[in-house]
Amino acid sequence: MKAPLSWIKDYIDVDGLNIEQIAHCLTMVGLEVEGIRLVGLPKPEAERHEFKYEGLTWDREKFVVAEVLEVLPHPNADRLVLCRLNDGTQELIILTGAPNLYPYKGKGELAQTLKVAYAREGAMLYDGHQPGQVLTKLKRAVIRGVESFSMICSEKELGISDEHEGVIILDADAPVGTPLVDYMGDAVFDISILPNMVRDASMLGIARELAAVTHRELRLPQGIPLPQGDALSKRVSLEVLNPELNPRFMLGMVENVQAQPSPYWVQRRLNLAGMRPIDALVDATNYTMLETGEPLHAFDYDLLRKRAGGNPPSIITRTAQPGETLTLLDGTVQPLDERMEVVADSAGPLSLAGIMGGMDSGITSQTQHVLLEAASWNFINIRQTLSKLKIPSEAGWRFSRGVHPALAEQALRLCLQRLLAWGGGRLVEGVLDAYPLPPQDPVVTLTEEEIISRLGAPVSLEEAAGILERLGFECTLQEDKLSAKTPPIRLDIGEGLIGKASLVEEIARIYGYERIPSKRLAVELPAPVFDTKLEAEERIREILVSLGLQDTVAYRQTSPQREARILPNQSIDPKHEYVRIKNPITPDRTVMRTSGLATMLELLEYNSKFRPSLALFEIGPVFLPVESQLLPNEALRLTVGLAGLREIPTWQTKTPEQRDFFDLKGVLEALLKGLHIPEVNFRPTERPTFHPGKCAEVLSGERVLGVFGELHPMVQEHYEFEALPVLAAELDADLLVALSRVEFEHQPLSNYPAMVEDIAVIVPEEVSAAALEAAIRQAGGKLLVNVRLFDIFRGEKLGLGKKSMAYQLTYQAFDRTLTDKDAETIRNRIVRALAREFGAVLRSQ
Structure with a gap:
């Protein structure tokens, strides 16, 4: 927000403070000054300036x-x-x-x-x-x-x-x-207004903070007394249909005005504040909004009467009806839905409530009679409308953060006064004020002990009361307690513990953070409490990153259509339950995901456009509805995705190989080994998402940890993958965490040399590598410390339905050096066991 110094001076005497000091005071109370633009005034003299300056200084003689x-x-x-x-x-x-x-x-x-x-x-x-x-x-x-x-x-x-x-x-x-x-001459402060300090998005709000921190008097503008009488009620009627969305709506009227230029001092201030002057009627509403923080809207009364067929118009605040549209003042035609609040008459919508007026009833150069609106709106509803329609609006920016309904009356008084002063005309007797839902301004009680314990600074109740009173609170001291009633300009103060914390924060801001002394902790730090689940999740991340994979975060929001892409026919099961979002960020993200695999494939699809080799993983929740339960089960899933080349092409490997099923299997084996999960095994399975014959389950004993494989060709067609093939896995991360071991047995290194030899056995085609390896380990006993499959061969010489599997065997003892006879004994035992169990024959025979 841009705040001219000359405007701030209307409400507070700043004698004795230079521009730099004012900017410092504002920044220290939470109104960060990002820069200062000089418009005529000289730059303060100082060895070092805290703020960035720009602009032109006017020579007094020139x-x-x-x-x-x-x-x-x-x-x-x-x-x-x-x-x-x-x-x-x-x-x-x-x-x-x-x-x-x-x-x-x-x-x-x-x-x-x-x-x-x-x-x-x-x-x-x-x-x-x-x-x-x-x-x-x-x-x-x-x-x-x-x-x-x-x-x-x-x-x-x-x-x-x-x-x-x-x-x-x-x-x-x-x-x-x-x-x-x-x-x-002037200086303009460019101030960053935080979302919870919208009360200060006005010249009065900035002046109030400056007056509070500098102990100076705040001069409030009074405006004119609201006119009494019933003349206005005979010219227009007012009805509020949704008090929750429109807590207050006020109307006043000035007739016989002229849309003439505003006084130059008004135009100059509006320009410096970043708003373009139009004429006296529009400028009055904009000026009052910047002054008080309450946006207003002016209707051309004659246009309203024309829309009503020459009869007194009826102003109604309601939600839009299906199919309604509204042409806004910026010329855009906006489609409305039934969740958007509008100001309407008998002919249809007049303005988008709290955001922007409509073209058909707005002020023009021909306007003679002005009907002035001052209202308050539900900030959540305004925020949802802004998010959907993407309309930039000063009024919407303020109302979407919460504007107190009491500001409507102050703004109406001031704006009516400006319309009369700048546009001429006569005030119509009476004001319409529909106030169906006035807010309750909280009263918060504090003790001196609560203030000191939270701040760590010796702030007495009297000093705290003085600070809060300068901010507009009504304070009373009784029985060693301070009671503070929230001023009717703020909606950010809660009740109970939240209210106490908010008041202590207000005291700290004005007391000065720089005055709060630094102290050592009075007690020793408590013993750390470790989150074993979180630690296990981090171990999973560390292992996968060490294997060359990249950690990712995907959208939790999706749609049934997006998730159906992982099926060959993209069919949506009507019985499949989702957690549905009431206010989705986009039309294609209306539910919470139930599959991590679908979002991983979307990540691979997008990133494959930029890289020929991808290795990604994500640890995140899926949201599974539970019958007769409000909240879903947020089950943790680990998804892994590989695509494209096994390595990036280099001068040494100009044509690298493509990744395949066993690359992904190797990643999972390394992960499960690093987590020390027991009894890991794999078995073939079939899932619609994966290629038949290239899909497997990974288990711990008989507990299924997840499924992985190469993507089905029909599923691949639903995505625009640049890098192929695509391999993916989805595992139950909760189960991985539960089965992982922090403490585990380890085997010491032997001081004696190992013996390594290779054997190749011919076995039937249906014998799995896992079963064969298990039999080798069992027959080899303790002296067989490692088994590695390094080759599989099929050929006519072996016979139909046969294959040769070659293993590297490592023998080692912890108490002696093994001899050739020891190795022969172990080898023979293994060969006999394989022959007995699988009909295996040594290929060398």
Whole structure:
């Protein structure tokens, strides 16, 4: 938010504080000043500045307030004029091409002189004809036969705004000869407003914080008394259908107004605050919003009456009806749904509640009668509407963070006063005020002990009460307790423990965080409590990362259609239950996922466009509905995805091999070994998602840990994979965590050498490698310390339905060096066992 210093000065005396000190005070109370733009004022003198400055300083001798006495035609140019000007010391003839001076050309001496911003020869200012802000120095020149050495300035040349089509016409009371910096020099603070401090998204809110921290008086604007009578109720009716969505709605009216330009000081402040001036009627609503933080909306009463067929209009706040649309002031046509709150009449929607008005009833240059709205809205509903329609709006930004309904009355008083002062007209008697749901302002009680224990600073109840009163709280001290009633401008203070914490935070902000002393802990740190489940999850991550896989986080939100992509026919089971989202972020993410595999395949699909080799994993929950239970079961799943090349091509391996089923199996074997999960085994299975014959379950004993395999070709067609083949696994991470061992037995290293030999056996095709390895280990006994399958061969010489499996066997003892006879004994025992159990024959025989 941009806050001009001149505007803040309306509510607080800042004498004795320079720009840097003001910015520091605001930052320390939570209103972080991100930068300061100088508009005429000089930069504070200091060895080191805490904040970033930009902008233009106006030399006191070079820039002054002047008055144009007469506008004369240029003798050699139709688009230039000569102004007879008084700068407070002398009369001069000044050349300019400002189109807003053309109407005064050749009219003789002006009955009402024009006050202007005048720059003398040698002044440094921005070039009004160059893009951006380019500094230039005023020098003498001859233009179309007339000497020019100074100029009447536009807003761009002074750094106020980008407007350069005409010169500035100051208000009539501007004192001629006064240095311009004294008359309207300013500094604009660029303040970051935190979401929980929307109460300070106004000039009054910023001034209140500054007054509280500097112990200065806050001057509140009063506005006019709300008019009494029933004239307005005869011209318009009001009905609020959903008090939960619209706690308060007020209407006031001014008739016979004129959409004329606002006073220049108003236009200048709006420009500095980042809003474009329009006319007196629109400017009054914008000015009041920036002043109080309460957005307002003005309707053209004649347009409302026309929509009602010449009858008094009826204003109704309600939710939109199916199929309704609304053309907004920005010209966009927005489709509405039944969850969006609107302001409507008998003909349909007039405005999108709390966000933006409609084109059909808005203020125009022809408006004569203004119906003024001041209301409050449910911030969650406003936030949902903004999220869906993606509409940038100052009003929506404020209402989506919560604006107290009491601000509506203050804003209505002030805005009616501005409409009368700037647009003329007459106030219609009466105000309509529908206030069906006034909020309860909490009362929070604190003791001195609670304050000190939470802050660690010696803040007395009296000092705490003074701080809170400066922030607008009503405080009473009784029986060593401080009771504070929340001011009717804030919705962020809760009750009970939350309220106490909020009040202590308010006290700390104003007391000063820098004043809170640093202290050592008074007691020893408690013994750490370890989360064994979290530690096991981290071990899984560490193992997989060490294997070269990348940790990922996927969307938990999905849709039944997205999850159906993992099936060959993409059929959606109507009996499959999902946890449905009431306010989905996008139309294609309406439920919580029940499969981690579907989201992993989406990650592989997206990332395969950029990399030829992928190895990803994710540990995250799936959400399984439980019958007769509100909350779902959040089961933890481990998903692994591999795709593409086994390694990135290099000068050594120009054509690397593709990953296959056994790459994924190896990853899982290494993971389960690292977790020390017992009795790991694999068995073939079939699942619709995976390629037949290339899919397996992984088990611990008889407990199924998960399933893995190569993706089914028909499933692959549902995705746009650039890297193939695609391999995926989904495991029960809760079961992995439960079975993993933190403490486990380990085998010491033997001091004696190992003996290594290879054997190849011919076995029937149906014999699995796992079964064969188990038999070898059992027959080999304790001296067989390792078994590794390194080759499988099939050929005509072996016979139909036969295969050769070659193993490397490692023998080692812990008490002696083994001999060839020892190795022969073990080998023979293994061969006999394999022959007996599988009919195996040594290939060397």
